[in-house]
Amino acid sequence: MSSPTWPARAGAITDVDGIAVGHFTDPRRPTGCSVVLARGGAVAGVDVRGAAPGTRETDLLAPSNLVERVHAVMLAGGSAFGLAAADGAMRWLEEQGVGLDVGFATVPLVPAAVLFDLPLGDARIRPDAAAGYAACAAATREAPAQGNVGAGAGAMVGKVFGAARAMKGAIGTASVRVNGVTVGALVVANPLGDVVDPATGRVIAGARTVDGRALLDTRRALLAGEAPRPILAGTNTTLAVIATDAAITKAQAHRLAQAGHDGLARTINPVHTMSDGDTVFALATGLATAPSPGMMVLATMAAEAVARAVLQAVWAAEAVSVGALQLPAARDFARP
Incomplete structure (x- = not known):
C-alpha cells in the first residue's frame, strides 16, 4: 500500500452562523457521541429512510406538529443505549438557560439518532448522559475534528459480506456557500454499503475481497451473484445533520432533510437498506444577512454538502484493530 492522498478539508457545518459542534470520544473502546448545538434555536426537520432507525424526538419535527425550533441534535454510537446521550444534552442546555419556556421550566428540545458500533470492544461501554453532557461542554464554533472521534469512533463501512471484510467508517463535515448563504453538513458514515x-465512480471504502487486500465493489459483487452474509437489522446506519443560515419554514426544513438523502445516495451503495437506519436532520438558524436563494438552490447545496461530508468522513478515518477484528481505512488503500 502506497502513501495516501485524500481531499483537503471541504469546510464545516460550523461555517453556518449559530451552529456549534462538540464530540465526546470514550477512551475505553471505540464509541462516542457528537452534538450539533443551536443555542439560539433552529427551525428543524428530519427524514428517515433506513428501515431500522434508532431515534428520539423525531415525531415533533413532522411539519404538521406544533414545535418548530429545537436547540440541539445528538448523534451517538451504542445502538439504542446511546439515545441516553440526549439526556445529558438536555441537562447541559437547561443549565445554560436554553430551551422552550413552558412557564414551569425551560425544556431543551434535543432530537437524537444512534448507530450500531457494538462489535468494537466491550459492548457494555456506550454513550450515556454523562457523555452527552461532555460533548455539549466541549462544543465550539471551530471546525470540528473529523475521523475516529465522537459518534464516528466506532463506525464501520461495507459490512454486506461480514464485519471481517469491512473497513473503518468515521465522522466528517463539509459546507457549501452560494451568494452569501451557507449550508453545512455533519455526517457519521456507518453504512452497510x-x-x-461520485466524481469518479470509484469505491474508496467498503467491503474487501476475501483476502482483505483489495476493495471488492459490493454493488458489482451482488449483481454478479455473490450472496450477502446474514445481516441483523439496525446494525448499520449513516446519520447526518444539515444546517443552514437561510430563513426557511418547518415544512421547508423537512424538504431540506429529504434532499440530504440525495447526497447519501450519491456516495453510498447500497443505501437505505433494511439493515440501515439512515436519518438526516435539517436545522435552519435564519441568521444569514443575504436573502434565501430558494429551495431549489438550498436543496442542491444540501445534497452536495452531505455528499462531501461522507467523503471527508472516510478519508479522515484511521485503521483500528479490536481483538480479531482488523479494520483498515480508506487512506490505507489510497494511491498517489
Whole structure:
C-alpha cells in the first residue's frame, strides 16, 4: 500500500452562523457521541429512510406538529443505549438557560439518532448522559475534528459480506456557500454499503475481497451473484445533520432533510437498506444577512454538502484493530 492522498478539508457545518459542534470520544473502546448545538434555536426537520432507525424526538419535527425550533441534535454510537446521550444534552442546555419556556421550566428540545458500533470492544461501554453532557461542554464554533472521534469512533463501512471484510467508517463535515448563504453538513458514515466517490465512480471504502487486500465493489459483487452474509437489522446506519443560515419554514426544513438523502445516495451503495437506519436532520438558524436563494438552490447545496461530508468522513478515518477484528481505512488503500 502506497502513501495516501485524500481531499483537503471541504469546510464545516460550523461555517453556518449559530451552529456549534462538540464530540465526546470514550477512551475505553471505540464509541462516542457528537452534538450539533443551536443555542439560539433552529427551525428543524428530519427524514428517515433506513428501515431500522434508532431515534428520539423525531415525531415533533413532522411539519404538521406544533414545535418548530429545537436547540440541539445528538448523534451517538451504542445502538439504542446511546439515545441516553440526549439526556445529558438536555441537562447541559437547561443549565445554560436554553430551551422552550413552558412557564414551569425551560425544556431543551434535543432530537437524537444512534448507530450500531457494538462489535468494537466491550459492548457494555456506550454513550450515556454523562457523555452527552461532555460533548455539549466541549462544543465550539471551530471546525470540528473529523475521523475516529465522537459518534464516528466506532463506525464501520461495507459490512454486506461480514464485519471481517469491512473497513473503518468515521465522522466528517463539509459546507457549501452560494451568494452569501451557507449550508453545512455533519455526517457519521456507518453504512452497510460501500462509499463511492461520485466524481469518479470509484469505491474508496467498503467491503474487501476475501483476502482483505483489495476493495471488492459490493454493488458489482451482488449483481454478479455473490450472496450477502446474514445481516441483523439496525446494525448499520449513516446519520447526518444539515444546517443552514437561510430563513426557511418547518415544512421547508423537512424538504431540506429529504434532499440530504440525495447526497447519501450519491456516495453510498447500497443505501437505505433494511439493515440501515439512515436519518438526516435539517436545522435552519435564519441568521444569514443575504436573502434565501430558494429551495431549489438550498436543496442542491444540501445534497452536495452531505455528499462531501461522507467523503471527508472516510478519508479522515484511521485503521483500528479490536481483538480479531482488523479494520483498515480508506487512506490505507489510497494511491498517489
